[in-house]
Structures are given as structure tokens and as C-alpha cells.
Amino acid sequence: MGSVAIFGSYVLARRDGAQDVLRDHWVLLEGTRIAAVTASRPQADRIFDRPGRFVLPGLLNLHNHCFSEAVARTHTEDGHGRRNNRSIVYTVLLPLTRRGIEILSPAERLAIARLGILQLLKGGATTVMEPFRNGIPEMFTAAEEMGIRFFGAPYLFSTSDAAAGPDGVVRYAGDGGQADLDTWDALHARWHGRAEGRIGVTMSPHATDTCGPDLLRACAARARELHVPITTHLAQSRDEVRTIATRYAGRTPAEYLDWLGLLAPDLLAAHCIASSDDDLRLMAGRGATVLNCPRVFARSGTVAAFGRFAGHGVRTVIGTDGYNMDLLGELNAASMISKIAAGDAGVATSPELIEAVTATAAAVLRRPDLGIVAPGATADLTVVDLTHPHLQPIFDPRRGLVALANRANIDQVIVDGRPLVTDGRYTAGDEAAITAAGAAAIARIWDLPEARAAFAD
Secondary structure, X not given: OOEEEXXXXXXXXXXXXEEEEEEEEEEEEEOOEEEEEEOOOOOOOEEEOOOOEEEEEOEEEOOEOXXXXXXXXXXXXXXXXXXXXOOOHHHHHHXXXXXXXXXXXXXXXXXXXXXXXXXXXXXXXXXXXXXXXXXXXXXXXXXXXXXXXXXXXXXXXXXXXXXXXXXXXXXXXXOOOHHHXXXXXXXXXXXXXXXXXXXXXXXXXXXXXXXXXXXXXXXXXXXXXXXXXXXXXXXXXHHHHHHHHHHOOXXXXXXXXXXXXXXXXXXXXXXXXXXXXXXXXXXXXXXXXXXXXXXXXXXXXXXXXXXXXXXXXOEEEEOOEOOOOOHHHHHHHHHHHHHHHHOOOOOOOHHHHHHHOOHHHHHHOOOOOOOOOOOOOEOOEEEEEOOOHHHOOOOOHHHHHHHHOOHHHEEEEEEOOEEEEEOOEEOOOOHHHHHHHHHHHHHHHHOXXXXXXXXXX
């Protein structure tokens, strides 16, 4: 792979365990590792020497849904598809994703997966954790060929048809989920550790209201046997809270997982917006992590405030969920929504939010080699161009990044020492062709009668 040298007018390094912004430094990559961070211009096979760049550790997006996001895109804005103001998870996303798996060829599913990975890379992420239906193994294929660091999380359910009734309750007969466990095992055997270790397989029971106790216990046991993280959706709606209370002696979703032994440092719980303050204190005590995705809830008029979770002492990181895949935009939303919710401009600060998608997220994955710019670390970098008019003049690059920047300012994305995005463009494939093929495949789902019904007002 050779060596790569990148000049940063600003470099986000660390000193004594805290963020430290260096001025006018070089980052030297040799193979898949960072070799040096230096004020002197190094020798290298490839040199990127442009002023005004902010060199960051590769950003980690630990909750995203490429396939279902594309299925719903521009259909579910402004309240569309939300019958009786209910979540679109069971009325739109899961049913239509399932039908898409049924009608699309492997090549079409791969086209959608490539489109999603392209957006993630251009949104600044070097690492993603991606929960998806286990009938889309093409997500792994796209991640491997396009070079992103990918923690695939194929869903496990206690029901083959995860759809809610008019009352918002998901019902199922039995809770074994053995078929999904067998599929997960097969995917783990095939994919875990592929692409020089860039591909991992994460345990992903879908949610507390779609997974019964036997399945959840089995998932936790298998994940811990293999030393992989566990991710699930937790308290993502009031309907879910009511369902769990009815089924399990008044327990909240967090108490349900604690009862089963899942509420632990290896659990990454998405959303948690309907969690009580007591739930959050319980999660903090158990060392679990909240995956905060504020924008997807903001579009439905719901507050998902990073500051609330972090304020209760819960380790909190940021993901994009099924919406837009712009990680810098998500940081901006996390900042604004937290400040409004708290009535306090001093919460959810820029350094805190940047930490959530770098060092904190790396710690969640137990990967101290990620989320840091330092000699010996893995050569994953996200480089932001701060020379745009809306970012000049700039006093504090971290505040500028969170308050003013967005995906259009991503200049470079480097994974394992390989530049995948340069000058804002994906360099390892034809962007236009990837976009056209993915969009055409999604249009086939939109043509289904079930889709027209799901998207109806």
C-alpha cells in the first residue's frame, strides 16, 4: 500500500487522555497504521498538502440502516405513513424491506447495499455498525468490496413477520428464533474477520417487543461465547413500553433486558427515547451504551436528546439510523436538540459530541486502535475541508465542525491507509453508476401495491 502523508491545518490528537488540537501538523500513514504525527514534512509515496483541512480520527457511526432508509426515502416526511401517529418501523420499514428481499435479485439487493455504503463513506464514516434483515447478505459483500470498516448486525426475531397490529403490538407464537440463530451463525462463520479484519458480525436481536426471553438469552450467550457486541432497539416507542409492561409483569424494556442478563457493557441499545429517568440510571449502572440518532426522531416531532442520556451518566454515541447518513449533520442535530430540550446552551458541547463518534465509539467496540490519531493506531482518518465560505473565518475547528459543517465538507475518508474518498469523491468506483443502479432497485419496491398502501396518508 505504500505510505501516505496528509497535512492538517488542524489535527485532532490527544494529550493526557483528552482531545488536543494541533496546528499545522502532518499525519504519516505506513500501510494500515499511523506511523507519525509531526510538525515536519515527511517523505511519503503519496502526499496530500492542502491548507485548511481538519484531520480527525476516522468517524464511527454505530447505528445505521442502509436498506430500509432507502425504501422510505422522501415518502415518510411530513407525517406520511404514520397511521394514528404510530412509528413507521412496523407499518413501513420492516414489511417493505421483507418484500424487497422477496422480489429483488441478489444483484439488485447488492446495488442498494452499494448505494448505502457510498453514502456512509461520503458522509464521513470510516466505520459503521449496520443492523439489517438477515436476508440481505449483500450488505457484507458491498462493505468488503467498497472498503469501509463494517460491523454487520443481521436481525434475529421471534416472529417471521414483524408487523404491529392496529394497537401497535407485535404478536408472535413461540419465542425460539432458532432459524434466525442458525442463519446468524452461518453469516458469522462466513464473514467475521474478512477483508483483513475490516468485516465483523455483531449479534442483533431486533427489539424488546419482537424478541422473547428465550431468544434474547440465547443471543446473549452466543455473543459472549464469540466475544462480539450485542445491539438491539430499546424503548423506541411508547407502544413498545406498554407491550413489555403487559407481557412481563410491569417491567420497562430496560428492566426486561436487565432481568434477562443483557443490560451490560457489551450492549448497544438504540434510541431509548421512551426510557424513564430510572431506566437511564439503571443503564448507566450496568455500563450499557445508548445509540442516539436524533434526526430520525426529530422529523416525527419527537425529542431524542443526546444531553439527556449523557446527563444521566449513560455512555452515549451517535448514529444516523435510517435517515440521511450525514454524520456531521447528526452531530449538529444532537447539539441543537439537546440545547433546546435542556434550555441550556452549555450541554452537548462540540468536544463531547466529537468524542462520541471517535474515542468513545471505539471504546464501545473495544478497539483502542480506532478513534484516535496517534502513532501505532489504525490508519482510519476523516478529513474535513474548512475553507468553505460558511466555515470561514474559524476560531475553533471543533465548534465549526459541529455547528457549521456537513457532509459536503468531507474532503477525504481513509480506511486502513487506503484513501476511499478524495476531494469529496469516491475514488474506488463510479458514483453515478452506483447511484443509478441502487435507485432503480428501490423503485421496484416502490411499485408494489403494498408500498403504495404503506405510504398512503
